[in-house]
Amino acid sequence: KAGVTQTPRYLIKTRGQQVTLSCSPISGHRSVSWYQQTPGQGLQFLFEYFSETQRNKGNFPGRFSGRQFSNSRSEMNVSTLELGDSALYLCASSSGFSGGPSSYNEQFFGPGTRLTVL
Amino acid sequence: QKEVEQDPGPLSVPEGAIVSLNCTYSNSAFQYFMWYRQYSRKGPELLMYTYSSGNKEDGRFTAQVDKSSKYISLFIRDSQPSDSATYLCAMNQLGGNEKLTFGTGTRLTIIP
Numbered sequence: 001k002a003g004v005t006q007t008p009r010y011l012i013k014t015r016g017q018q019v020t021l022s023c024s025p026i027s028g029h030r031s032v033s034w035y036q037q038t039p040g041q042g043l044q045f046l047f048e049y050f051s052e053t054q055r056n057k058g059n060f061p062g063r064f065s066g067r068q069f070s071n072s073r074s075e076m077n078v079s080t081l082e083l084g085d086s087a088l089y090l091c092a093s094s095s096g097f098s099g100g101p102s103s104y105n106e107q108f109f110g111p112g113t114r115l116t117v118l
Numbered sequence: 119q120k121e122v123e124q125d126p127g128p129l130s131v132p133e134g135a136i137v138s139l140n141c142t143y144s145n146s147a148f149q150y151f152m153w154y155r156q157y158s159r160k161g162p163e164l165l166m167y168t169y170s171s172g173n174k175e176d177g178r179f180t181a182q183v184d185k186s187s188k189y190i191s192l193f194i195r196d197s198q199p200s201d202s203a204t205y206l207c208a209m210n211q212l213g214g215n216e217k218l219t220f221g222t223g224t225r226l227t228i229i230p
Binding site for chain 1: 124150152154159160161162163164167169206208210216217218219220221222223
């Protein structure tokens with residue numbers, strides 16, 4: 001079974017530009033979550049999409065947005081890039097369904113997209 | 119103050135040593151406690167998860183959760199150079215869907 005794939009793997013942008021990142025989940029998974037990873041803050045939750053609807057949202061400004069398509073593939077967009085947006089952006093997929101109160105619905109992470117803002 | 123605190127290290131230990139990694143948290147609603155391992159240039163991969171309090175063992179790895187102290191630990195026995203990675207604790211609430219709250223990670227190096 002193929003894992004989570006993210007494209008592109010590396011991006012260099014300048015301040016003020018916008019960027020779109022793509023994530024293809026594991027086949028059959030309906031939930032895609034996005035995280036930002038920086039050395040100082042670690043992994044921070046951006047948002048989660050399930051069946052094309054945003055189900056959960058973290059504490060990021062509105063410049064960060066996402067969407068999910070009918071095939072569960074997801075894109076994340078960052079507009080008006082700032083230097084502080086330089087980070088590794090990770091997406092994770094899961095079935096999206098809880099197996100019960102004591103069961104953790106494992107999320108599988110992709111390799112990430114390294115975004116550098118100059 | 120962060121909801122989850124984790125000593126960033128770095129931590130270097132000789133091969134064969136027992137490694138102890140820890141996280142503290144402030145949100146009493148957390149019910150699921152996970153440990154992820156992240157190798158350089160890779161995404162995190164799940165090592166173990168524990169629901170509520172207690173211990174869980176998987177091979178050389180043992181996870182402990184003490185909800186009364188809001189403290190979780192991961193022990194690695196007979197550490198190997200291949201265990202060198204960043205270890206991340208993560209937590210989730212019941213009904214929290216897929217929103218994970220992570221510690222900042224501890225970079226571990228096992229010295230042959």
